[in-house]
Amino acid sequence: QVQLVEFGGGLVQPGGSLRLSCLASGRTFVNNAMAWFPQAPGKEREFVASMSWGATWTKIGDSVKGRFFISRDNAKNTVYLQMNSLKPEDTAVYYCAARNRATISTTLRGYDYWGQGTQVTVSS
Numbered sequence: 725q726v727q728l729v730e731f732g733g734g735l736v737q738p739g740g741s742l743r744l745s746c747l748a749s750g751r752t753f754v755n756n757a758m759a760w761f762p763q764a765p766g767k768e769r770e771f772v773a774s775m776s777w778g779a780t781w782t783k784i785g786d787s788v789k790g791r792f793f794i795s796r797d798n799a800k801n802t803v804y805l806q807m808n809s810l811k812p813e814d815t816a817v818y819y820c821a822a823r824n825r826a827t828i829s830t831t832l833r834g835y836d837y838w839g840q841g842t843q844v845t846v847s848s
Contacts, residue, residue, distance in 0.1 A: 726750045726837040728820045733842030736810055740846070744805040746820030746839060755826040758796060758803040759835060762816035762844070769819060769832060773805055777826035785830075788814075810846045817841040 759774035821835035
C-alpha cells in the first residue's frame with residue numbers, strides 16, 4: 725500500500741509563489757509516475773502536471789504552462805510542484821497522485837494512489 729501526503733499549501737497573494745511537496749511512503753517507490761491535480765470548489769479535479777519515474781517525460785497543463793513546474797527526488801520519494809505567478813483562479817485543493825507505471829498520464833483514472841490534498845488559496 726502506498727500513502728501520499730502533501731505539504732506546502734497556504735494563503736498567498738496574487739503574483740506570489742508556493743512550492744508543494746508530496747511524500748510517498750509505504751513501500752519502495754520505484755517506476756511510479758506522479759502527478760498533481762487541483763480541485764476548485766464546485767469543479768472537477770483537473771490535471772496540471774505529471775512526471776515520469778525517470779523524469780524523462782513531463783507534461784504541464786495548458787492553463788498553467790510557464791507558471792507551474794514539476795520535479796521529483798526519487799531518493800526522497802518526493803515530488804514537487806513549484807507554482808509561480810499565482811492567480812485567484814488557482815485557488816483549489818491540490819492532490820498528489822501516483823500510478824503503478826513509469827509513464828505519465830493526464831487522466832484521473834490513470835492514477836492508483838491519491839493524497840488527502842492541501843489547500844492553496846490565492847487572495848489579497
